[in-house]
Amino acid sequence: MARRSRAATIADVAARAAVSPATVSRVMNGRFVGEPAVAERVRDAAQALDYRPSHLARSLALGQTSAVAFVVPDLANPAFQAVLSSLSKTAAHDGYRVLVADSAESPSDEPLLAAEVRRRCDAIVLCAPRMSDAELAALAGELQPLVLINREAPGISSPSLSIDYAAGITKLAQHLHELGHRRMVYLEGPESSASNAHRVEGLDAFAARTKGVRITRIPAGAGAEDGRAAAAKVRSSKATAVLAYNDLVAIGLIDGLQELGVRIPDDISVTGFDDIPFARYTSPALTTASVPHAELGVQAWRRMNALIRHEDPEHDVQFQPRLEIRRSTAAAPA
Amino acid sequence: MARRSRAATIADVAARAAVSPATVSRVMNGRFVGEPAVAERVRDAAQALDYRPSHLARSLALGQTSAVAFVVPDLANPAFQAVLSSLSKTAAHDGYRVLVADSAESPSDEPLLAAEVRRRCDAIVLCAPRMSDAELAALAGELQPLVLINREAPGISSPSLSIDYAAGITKLAQHLHELGHRRMVYLEGPESSASNAHRVEGLDAFAARTKGVRITRIPAGAGAEDGRAAAAKVRSSKATAVLAYNDLVAIGLIDGLQELGVRIPDDISVTGFDDIPFARYTSPALTTASVPHAELGVQAWRRMNALIRHEDPEHDVQFQPRLEIRRSTAAAPA
DNA sequence: GCTATCCGAGAAAGCGCTTTCTCGATTCCA
DNA sequence: TGGAATCGAGAAAGCGCTTTCTCGGATAGC
Numbered sequence: 001m002a003r004r005s006r007a008a009t010i011a012d013v014a015a016r017a018a019v020s021p022a023t024v025s026r027v028m029n030g031r032f033v034g035e036p037a038v039a040e041r042v043r044d045a046a047q048a049l050d051y052r053p054s055h056l057a058r059s060l061a062l063g064q065t066s067a068v069a070f071v072v073p074d075l076a077n078p079a080f081q082a083v084l085s086s087l088s089k090t091a092a093h094d095g096y097r098v099l100v101a102d103s104a105e106s107p108s109d110e111p112l113l114a115a116e117v118r119r120r121c122d123a124i125v126l127c128a129p130r131m132s133d134a135e136l137a138a139l140a141g142e143l144q145p146l147v148l149i150n151r152e153a154p155g156i157s158s159p160s161l162s163i164d165y166a167a168g169i170t171k172l173a174q175h176l177h178e179l180g181h182r183r184m185v186y187l188e189g190p191e192s193s194a195s196n197a198h199r200v201e202g203l204d205a206f207a208a209r210t211k212g213v214r215i216t217r218i219p220a221g222a223g224a225e226d227g228r229a230a231a232a233k234v235r236s237s238k239a240t241a242v243l244a245y246n247d248l249v250a251i252g253l254i255d256g257l258q259e260l261g262v263r264i265p266d267d268i269s270v271t272g273f274d275d276i277p278f279a280r281y282t283s284p285a286l287t288t289a290s291v292p293h294a295e296l297g298v299q300a301w302r303r304m305n306a307l308i309r310h311e312d313p314e315h316d317v318q319f320q321p322r323l324e325i326r327r328s329t330a331a332a333p334a
Numbered sequence: 335m336a337r338r339s340r341a342a343t344i345a346d347v348a349a350r351a352a353v354s355p356a357t358v359s360r361v362m363n364g365r366f367v368g369e370p371a372v373a374e375r376v377r378d379a380a381q382a383l384d385y386r387p388s389h390l391a392r393s394l395a396l397g398q399t400s401a402v403a404f405v406v407p408d409l410a411n412p413a414f415q416a417v418l419s420s421l422s423k424t425a426a427h428d429g430y431r432v433l434v435a436d437s438a439e440s441p442s443d444e445p446l447l448a449a450e451v452r453r454r455c456d457a458i459v460l461c462a463p464r465m466s467d468a469e470l471a472a473l474a475g476e477l478q479p480l481v482l483i484n485r486e487a488p489g490i491s492s493p494s495l496s497i498d499y500a501a502g503i504t505k506l507a508q509h510l511h512e513l514g515h516r517r518m519v520y521l522e523g524p525e526s527s528a529s530n531a532h533r534v535e536g537l538d539a540f541a542a543r544t545k546g547v548r549i550t551r552i553p554a555g556a557g558a559e560d561g562r563a564a565a566a567k568v569r570s571s572k573a574t575a576v577l578a579y580n581d582l583v584a585i586g587l588i589d590g591l592q593e594l595g596v597r598i599p600d601d602i603s604v605t606g607f608d609d610i611p612f613a614r615y616t617s618p619a620l621t622t623a624s625v626p627h628a629e630l631g632v633q634a635w636r637r638m639n640a641l642i643r644h645e646d647p648e649h650d651v652q653f654q655p656r657l658e659i660r661r662s663t664a665a666a667p668a
Numbered sequence: 669g670c671t672a673t674c675c676g677a678g679a680a681a682g683c684g685c686t687t688t689c690t691c692g693a694t695t696c697c698a
Numbered sequence: 699t700g701g702a703a704t705c706g707a708g709a710a711a712g713c714g715c716t717t718t719c720t721c722g723g724a725t726a727g728c
Contacts, residue, residue, distance in 0.1 A: 009715085020678045022678060026677090026717095031716095033676080053715070056393050058716080060388075067454070081409075097454065101422070102423055142386075255615060278616075282616065284617065343683090355708090356707070356709080359685060359686055360687095362685095365687095367706080368707065387684080394685075396713085
């Protein structure tokens with residue numbers, strides 16, 4: 001029986017096969033050229049000892065870990081989960097694994113978190129909507145190879161996959177406008193979040209060029225609870241339509257509103273943003289701006305992979321959210 | 335300026351501070367006792383060179399990576415995402431990171447996947463409902479330290495955090511029975527999945543001891559699409575209530591049923607299982623058996639942490655799902 | 669049959685850090 | 699003042715693998 005003492009090392013295998021560790025290494029990695037009998041002996045020895053190369057030692061010698069870090073502001077958010085799921089599956093095809101980290105606990109040391117987790121991997125996919133451009137730029141150097149998600153990379157040479165939040169929210173506002181809504185509310189996301197800022201910009205521009213529309217802002221947040229908490233304010237605002245920061249907020253809001261006796265969409269129309277998997281199952285189904293999260297994960301890996309092999313990554317893309325009209329929006333009440 | 339050539343190593347710092355690498359190591363790890371001036375010099379040198387210890391090299395020398403693997407059958411399932419989110423946050427408090435892996439692509443080599451990913455980490459949290467007891471037992475040895483999630487560990491000494499699926503589904507069936515339902519359908523999960531088997535057992539036992547109840551089984555799966563696909567069969571079954579394998583299936587089913595003009599719960603009552611975050615927002619809100627996923631993550635880490643430090647992990651627990659009655663169930667139609 | 673080539677496989681030097689020994693220099697006590 | 703006890707810090711041996719060099723032996727060529 002195999003002795004349970006300690007995992008076999010390459011030296012053990014080498015000894016048993018009466019060859020050098022170098023040869024074992026070569027055999028294990030398919031780089032062996034020479035007497036087939038020798039290779040055979042090595043394989044037998046490896047099998048007999050139940051030898052498994054130490055990934056750690058390999059990584060150190062090779063200078064690469066075959067792992068990438070994935071940092072997001074909130075792992076509990078379905079939008080990021082969708083990206084993670086897709087990234088993880090895609091990277092797995094190339095033998096890479098994903099190390100996750102959630103910066104929700106303390107946004108302020110997101111840079112440290114990112115740096116720490118980056119050092120354990122070969123590269124990092126970062127989603128840091130709350131980080132300032134300056135912070136990000138300062139950090140980018142030590143993070144490379146780096147792929148940015150959900151934001152652009154001003155002054156940074158890293159690939160970025162962004163979402164045209166302004167365009168997305170504008171489509172939603174436009175949609176509401178066409179339904180006759182004139183008084184709208186925008187339920188703001190986390191302040192100092194770039195993705196929120198972009199939505200605000202889009203909305204401001206829309207309001208500026210559209211006669212008779214008034215969009216007021218109410219602070220909320222990024223989670224369902226934040227939406228729910230804003231329900232009372234929304235009702236008293238007398239607006240006929242609400243653009244929520246994202247689907248989570250919209251879902252919470254709808255729930256809160258319904259609890260107050262407000263009918264959606266009869267009394268108030270509500271829109272989300274993201275099109276998380278459940279947006280179509282809410283009651284009523286949520287009108288939203290659809291973001292291709294799975295595609296984001298796939299593309300992120302494509303860029304990452306190129307970067308890792310020192311090839312030129314494909315150009316940056318800014319995804320255009322697709323207007324997904326469902327039941328939570330309807331004509332403005334008379 | 336710092337030269338951009340190559341990351342500084344401990345040797346570089348040692349050279350600059352005119353001390354040995356050993357001393358640098360000690361200073362960096364707070365194990366230094368001796369001339370404060372020396373420590374100061376080291377710190378200055380480290381700072382000047384922007385020195386960051388190589389996590390990889392440390393891991394190799396220390397024999398530990400401060401990472402744990404998390405393997406699930408489907409990373410896209412909100413139930414697992416909830417566990418991951420919680421596990422990741424909890425482990426982070428002890429300086430551990432989580433490496434994820436999704437075995438959805440090929441269930442058959444889940445053992446290989448688990449082993450591979452385990453070797454990159456100090457331990458593994460495994461959720462493998464489709465693996466046979468025998469496979470699992472064979473695998474357990476090389477996976478240690480191992481914490482099992484969502485299933486018990488027959489003949490294995492690893493901690494396990496399981497869910498009493500049988501009890502949970504029984505509560506749901508009981509609830510339906512009390513509402514007057516007599517003809518029910520159970521929408522089965524993945525065949526050969528242990529968690530499905532337990533539900534079936536619970537249901538069989540319930541049916542056996544309950545007069546006049548008839549529970550037929552219809553194969554479905556574990557995702558929303560599977561539930562949706564089963565809608566037609568469910569309707570033609572003439573059952574007045576459906577127990578879905580999980581919330582995802584229930585949500586898909588409800589959607590499919592509504593599309594066929596079936597009213598929930600008026601015509602047919604539907605229950606889920608898990609109580610994923612969105613269960614309460616579906617239309618109608620889903621009656622389900624609530625599983626404490628966040629708690630699962632926390633407890634998994636507690637066990638893991640104990641195992642890693644060679645302490646005795648707390649005893650296994652089998653969580654009792656809580657009956658969460660919402661709107662998708664109602665009295666059986668006359 | 670003898671030298672020029674080639675080829676198979678080993679020796680050894682890393683990869684970057686930790687840690688046990690070890691040793692020279694102080695300090696302390698008699 | 700001498701010897702023991704103490705203390706600060708370095709030397710060096712790993713951790714387990716990869717890879718460049720190197721070299722002895724076999725093959726080829728004349």
